[in-house]
Amino acid sequence: RKEVEQDPGPFNVPEGATVAFNCTYSNSASQSFFWYRQDCRKEPKLLMSVYSSGNEDGRFTAQLNRASQYISLLIRDSKLSDSATYLCVVNVRADKLIFGTGTRLQVFP
């Protein structure tokens, strides 16, 4: 079993739609959690951290369920510019981040 698992997609959604991505992780000792965004042929960039209480940044909402070892990312009012691959990332110990393989999102007009 992979340490971090994501649905690879692609998710094809129209502009304005709400879309949710899920991620599961296997190491219950994982300490911190993130969503990174990666545009085609570019480097990954931090989108947002995921806090235990859930957190929101504009149109983006991240949730963490430690009991189920599950992380989610919700994007509301999708824009064309949201088209990218979204990487779920888990910090299992100091200096060790585990990256999921990513979920590809394509927003169409």
Added chain:
Amino acid sequence: NAGVTQTPKFQVLKTGQSMTLQCAQDMNHNSMYWYRQDPGMGLRLIYYSASEGTTDKGEVPNGYNVSRLNKREFSLRLESAAPSQTSVYFCASRTPGGRETQYFGPGTRLLVL
């Protein structure tokens, strides 16, 4: 403030050739990392350096060596390239303390024939 820079951007090698990928950061970060990214595999850690003068193996270190030349620079060397090392290589550095935010360089696309 350039962040993390990598050279070269692209490289084609023949099997058995050697090369060094260069990485530098100007954010005064202690920790630096080398990853490779392959389709369907996600990012995999090759080596990392928690501070100047220290390096440690990651998930896939075989066939690679690294040098932490100083606080700014962390290089990755392929001594004898193999087709299995065809990949996109990313260097990253980490903000000190707090949560693990990593900043990535633009990547090096390597093709080994």
